Amino acid sequence: MALDLQDMADFLKQTPPFDALDNARFDYALDHAEAVYVNQHNREEILREGHPTLYVVRSGTYDLTDKHGKFIERLETGDVFGFPALLSGRTITNQIEVLADGILFCWDAATFAYLRRYSEPFERYFMQAQERRLLVEHRGEDSTPDWTERDIGSVISRPLISIGSDTSIQQAAISMSENKVSSLLVVDEGHLRGIITDRDIRNRVVAKGMDYGVAVTAVMTQMPEAVYTRQSLFDALTMMNQANIHHLPVLDDEERPVGMITTTDLMKQQRSEPVFLMNALFKAQSREALVEEAQNIPHYLRTFATRVKDIGMVGRLLASLTDGMTRKLIRLYEHEHGAAPVAYAWMAFGSQAREDQTLSSDQDNGLLLADGVKEGQREYFHKLAEFVCTGLADCGIRLCPGDVMAMNPKWNKTSLEWQQQIKKWVQSPTPDAIMHSMIFFDSRMIAGNQQLYRRHREAIGKIAQRDIFLGNIGRHIGELNVPLGLFNRLRTKSEKGGDYIDIKTQGVAVINDIVRLYSLIEGLTMPATPARLQALQSHKLLTAKDNQNLLEAWQFLTQLRLSHQLRLQGDSTEPVNSIDPETLSTLQRRQLKAAFSVIKDAQQGVGFKVGRGL
Amino acid sequence: MLISLLDKLGQLGQGMQSNIINSDGRERQASLQGAWQQARYVALDLETDGLDPEQHRILAIGWVPLKVPRIALNAADYGVIQSDQPLSQSAVIHQLSEHDIQGGEALAKVLKRLAKSLDGAVLVAHHAGFDWQFLQRAFSQQGIACKPLALMDTLKLEQTRLQRQKDWLEKGELTLAACRQRYGLPPVRQHHALSDAVACAELFLAQAYKIVGSQKTSLKGLLRYSR
Structure with missing residues (x-):
C-alpha cells in the first residue's frame, strides 16, 4: 500500500530515474522513503552516520565536494546523489556544503538494491551516472586559473587602433608613431582586411624604395591569422608560435576587430616561462644555442603543469615548442644552404600533429615536396631532413624507433609519390600499412608552403574514403x-x-x-x-x-x-x-x-x- | 487545517499555560532535559468539519514520526474516519467526499494506531492546541489513553520568531504555506491531513534549526518558543 503522499509522488514522477519506475516499484520507492532536513549545522552528522544512502534533492541548494573540499557538483531540486558509495560499497568520502537549507529524500541501501534489481531503466541510469561522475570528479574547479587560461578579451586594454584600406603608407606610419604602436589593423566598415607592422614598412616599403603615397593594401598582410576575445591567452600564445608572428588581431563573436594582442602583452601578463622559453628558442642564433635552450624544456613543463588546471595544455605547449624548434632548425639550415629549390611542406605526424605530445614522445615527421622536383634537388631536402631530425633529437625529442621521419626517404616524397603510397596502403591494408596510414592521417604542417600542403591533405583524404x-x-x-x-x-x-x-x-x-x-x-x-x-x-x-x-x-x-x-x-x-x-x-x-x-x-x-x- | 479562520479561534489555545502535557516518569523527564534532537516527535494534522471540538468531528488524521533531522515518511500514517453523516460546508476546504467518509475506518481503530505512535512523543502541529483539543475529546470518548509528552506548535514558534523581529504581524503571515515559504520550503497540496502533517514536520525542522542554530538546547528550552 502506498500512502497518499501526493506531493512527493508528483515530484518524484518528474525526477529521473524514478520517472522510469513502473507503478509497483514507484509505490515501493514511496513506501520506503525518508526525508531529512539538511543545514550547515547538521550536514556533518547526517553524512557521518555513514550508511550509504541515495539522496534526491527536494529543496535547498548544496555543493558536493570531495574529502579535500574540491567542488564536484552543484545540487539543486531534482538532483540525485549518494550513489557512488552505494554502487561501490566503499565508505562515503564526499561531503556537502549547504548553500540553502532544505529537504532531501533518502533511501537506504536495501531499497536502492531492490529498485536496481527490478527496474532495468533505474539500474541503467545509475551505471551511466556513475561513469559520468567518475570522469568529471577529478577535475578541480577551485584552483585559481593560470594566467594562460585567462580570456584574451580580459587583457586587451588599449582601444582598437585601425586605419582604412585607402590610407597611404605614410599616413599609416604617422598613425603608428603617434599612437606608439608597432602595428595597425586595416579595417573597412567593421571588417578586418589586413595587418601592417613596422617591419612590413621597413622590409616591403623602405628597403624596396616604394612610394609612401601608395595605399597600405599594397604592403599589408591580407587576411591575417586572428584570435577571438573568448579564447585563452594560451591559444594566442600557441598561434603566435605556430604562425611565427608577434601581432594577432583580436575579433569579437561577430568577427568585428576589437584590438590587437602582441607577444609583449603576453610577457607583461607575468614573467611567464612559456613565452620566455619560446622567445629564447626563436632567438637562438645557432644549432648549439637552440639545443642548449631546449634543455630547459622538461623543467619548464613540470612547473607549468603544476599551475594549470587543464594539464592537457602541457601537451599543446610541448607540441608548440617542438613546432618552434623545427622551424628554427629549418631556418638555420636555409640560412646556411640557401632557400629550398622547390616548394615543400614540413609535416608533423602523430602526437606532435595531434598536440597531445608527452615528454616521452618520439618524433614523427615527413616532408612533402612539390611534384616538379628534380632528382638533383632532392639532395637539399635529404640534408635538410637530417639536419632537422638530428637537431630535434639533440633538443630532447628522440629519434623515431620506427623510422617515421623525414630523414627516411620513405617519408620524404612528392605529393604524387605520397598519393601513390597511400593508394597502395588503402588497396592492400596490411597491418603495417594500416599503422603507417594511421600515423600519416594525423598530420599538421609546421613550415613551408601552406597551399601545397592543403591541396595534398585534401587529396589524400579523398583517397582514404574507401x-x-x-x-x-x-x-x-x-x-x-x-x-x-x-x-x-x-x-x-x-x-x-x-x-x-x-x-x-x-x-x-x-x-x-x-x-x-x-x-x-x-x-x-x-x-x-x-x-x-x-x-x-x-x-x-x-x-x-x-x-x-x-x-x-x-x-x-x-x-x-x-x-x-x-x-x-x-x-x-x-x-x-x-x-x-x-x-x-x-x-x-x-x-x-x-x-x-x-x-x-x-x-x-x-x-x-x-x-x-x- | 483551516488556518485562515484561526484568528477567530485565538481563545482556544489560550487556556494552556504550559505546553507540557505529561512529564511523569524518569524517561519523560530525561527527554525534556535532553537535547532537543534526541526527543521523539510526531507531526500531525487533522481535517475536521468545523472549528468547535464540542460539536464538530474529525474527518481524517495524518501523522508522521520524526527523529531529528529525519522524517520517517515510511512510518507515516493516514486514516479517514468512517461516518454516515452528511458532510457540512467544510468539504469545500478539505475536499473529502461523502464516499471517502463512508469508506473510512472506525475512529477507534485510527486513534489506537495514533496513540501508539504519539504516547510519550512530542506532538508537532500547526496550531497544535486546536488539534489537541479535538484529539483529547476523541480519545476520551473512545476510552483510549494517550499522553503525549508535550505540544510543539509550529505556528507559535513562528509567531515568537517573527515578533522578535517586528511588532506587528499581518493577517495570513502565520499560515502553514506562508511559514514554509519563509524557509524556502516548496509549496505543497494543502488541506490534506497527511500532506499537511509532512509539511508541518519539514517546517518544524527548519524553524528549530533556525532558532537553535548550533547551540546546545534542551527540548524544554525549545518548547519555550512554542508557548
Missing part, C-alpha cells in the same frame, strides 16, 4: 585490447617487475584510432582528437553523449599519463606510458575503469557502424 579500407581500420580497432576483463576488472600485464596497464597503447591510442576513423569517414582534416570530436558533433556517427564520453575519457587518460610522467624522476626505471593501478587512489582507479568502459563501448560502436557491409 569502404574496404575504412572497414579494415574498423576491424583493426575491434581487435585492439582494452584492459577490462570480466566483471569490469582491470587487466594488468607484468612489465619490469610490476603489474601495469599501458594507458597509451590500450587507452589514449584506441580513442585516437576511433576518432581518426570517424574523421576519415567524414573527410575532416584537422589532427587533434578534441578538435575532431568537436567537429564530429555536427555529424551523425557519434551521439552527443558518446562524443562527450569519449572526450572525457581521452582527457582523463592523457592527464593521468602526463601527471604520471611528470612525477617520474629522470633516473626512474618505471615505464613511462604504463601505470600500476595499485598506485592510484580509489577514485582514480574507478575513473580508469569508467574510461576503459567508455572505450570498450566505442570500440563496439565501431564494429556496428563500420564493420557492417563488409
Whole structure:
C-alpha cells in the first residue's frame, strides 16, 4: 500500500530515474522513503552516520565536494546523489556544503538494491551516472586559473587602433608613431582586411624604395591569422608560435576587430616561462644555442603543469615548442644552404600533429615536396631532413624507433609519390600499412608552403574514403585490447617487475584510432582528437553523449599519463606510458575503469557502424 | 487545517499555560532535559468539519514520526474516519467526499494506531492546541489513553520568531504555506491531513534549526518558543 503522499509522488514522477519506475516499484520507492532536513549545522552528522544512502534533492541548494573540499557538483531540486558509495560499497568520502537549507529524500541501501534489481531503466541510469561522475570528479574547479587560461578579451586594454584600406603608407606610419604602436589593423566598415607592422614598412616599403603615397593594401598582410576575445591567452600564445608572428588581431563573436594582442602583452601578463622559453628558442642564433635552450624544456613543463588546471595544455605547449624548434632548425639550415629549390611542406605526424605530445614522445615527421622536383634537388631536402631530425633529437625529442621521419626517404616524397603510397596502403591494408596510414592521417604542417600542403591533405583524404579500407581500420580497432576483463576488472600485464596497464597503447591510442576513423569517414582534416570530436558533433556517427564520453575519457587518460610522467624522476626505471593501478587512489582507479568502459563501448560502436557491409 | 479562520479561534489555545502535557516518569523527564534532537516527535494534522471540538468531528488524521533531522515518511500514517453523516460546508476546504467518509475506518481503530505512535512523543502541529483539543475529546470518548509528552506548535514558534523581529504581524503571515515559504520550503497540496502533517514536520525542522542554530538546547528550552 502506498500512502497518499501526493506531493512527493508528483515530484518524484518528474525526477529521473524514478520517472522510469513502473507503478509497483514507484509505490515501493514511496513506501520506503525518508526525508531529512539538511543545514550547515547538521550536514556533518547526517553524512557521518555513514550508511550509504541515495539522496534526491527536494529543496535547498548544496555543493558536493570531495574529502579535500574540491567542488564536484552543484545540487539543486531534482538532483540525485549518494550513489557512488552505494554502487561501490566503499565508505562515503564526499561531503556537502549547504548553500540553502532544505529537504532531501533518502533511501537506504536495501531499497536502492531492490529498485536496481527490478527496474532495468533505474539500474541503467545509475551505471551511466556513475561513469559520468567518475570522469568529471577529478577535475578541480577551485584552483585559481593560470594566467594562460585567462580570456584574451580580459587583457586587451588599449582601444582598437585601425586605419582604412585607402590610407597611404605614410599616413599609416604617422598613425603608428603617434599612437606608439608597432602595428595597425586595416579595417573597412567593421571588417578586418589586413595587418601592417613596422617591419612590413621597413622590409616591403623602405628597403624596396616604394612610394609612401601608395595605399597600405599594397604592403599589408591580407587576411591575417586572428584570435577571438573568448579564447585563452594560451591559444594566442600557441598561434603566435605556430604562425611565427608577434601581432594577432583580436575579433569579437561577430568577427568585428576589437584590438590587437602582441607577444609583449603576453610577457607583461607575468614573467611567464612559456613565452620566455619560446622567445629564447626563436632567438637562438645557432644549432648549439637552440639545443642548449631546449634543455630547459622538461623543467619548464613540470612547473607549468603544476599551475594549470587543464594539464592537457602541457601537451599543446610541448607540441608548440617542438613546432618552434623545427622551424628554427629549418631556418638555420636555409640560412646556411640557401632557400629550398622547390616548394615543400614540413609535416608533423602523430602526437606532435595531434598536440597531445608527452615528454616521452618520439618524433614523427615527413616532408612533402612539390611534384616538379628534380632528382638533383632532392639532395637539399635529404640534408635538410637530417639536419632537422638530428637537431630535434639533440633538443630532447628522440629519434623515431620506427623510422617515421623525414630523414627516411620513405617519408620524404612528392605529393604524387605520397598519393601513390597511400593508394597502395588503402588497396592492400596490411597491418603495417594500416599503422603507417594511421600515423600519416594525423598530420599538421609546421613550415613551408601552406597551399601545397592543403591541396595534398585534401587529396589524400579523398583517397582514404574507401569502404574496404575504412572497414579494415574498423576491424583493426575491434581487435585492439582494452584492459577490462570480466566483471569490469582491470587487466594488468607484468612489465619490469610490476603489474601495469599501458594507458597509451590500450587507452589514449584506441580513442585516437576511433576518432581518426570517424574523421576519415567524414573527410575532416584537422589532427587533434578534441578538435575532431568537436567537429564530429555536427555529424551523425557519434551521439552527443558518446562524443562527450569519449572526450572525457581521452582527457582523463592523457592527464593521468602526463601527471604520471611528470612525477617520474629522470633516473626512474618505471615505464613511462604504463601505470600500476595499485598506485592510484580509489577514485582514480574507478575513473580508469569508467574510461576503459567508455572505450570498450566505442570500440563496439565501431564494429556496428563500420564493420557492417563488409 | 483551516488556518485562515484561526484568528477567530485565538481563545482556544489560550487556556494552556504550559505546553507540557505529561512529564511523569524518569524517561519523560530525561527527554525534556535532553537535547532537543534526541526527543521523539510526531507531526500531525487533522481535517475536521468545523472549528468547535464540542460539536464538530474529525474527518481524517495524518501523522508522521520524526527523529531529528529525519522524517520517517515510511512510518507515516493516514486514516479517514468512517461516518454516515452528511458532510457540512467544510468539504469545500478539505475536499473529502461523502464516499471517502463512508469508506473510512472506525475512529477507534485510527486513534489506537495514533496513540501508539504519539504516547510519550512530542506532538508537532500547526496550531497544535486546536488539534489537541479535538484529539483529547476523541480519545476520551473512545476510552483510549494517550499522553503525549508535550505540544510543539509550529505556528507559535513562528509567531515568537517573527515578533522578535517586528511588532506587528499581518493577517495570513502565520499560515502553514506562508511559514514554509519563509524557509524556502516548496509549496505543497494543502488541506490534506497527511500532506499537511509532512509539511508541518519539514517546517518544524527548519524553524528549530533556525532558532537553535548550533547551540546546545534542551527540548524544554525549545518548547519555550512554542508557548
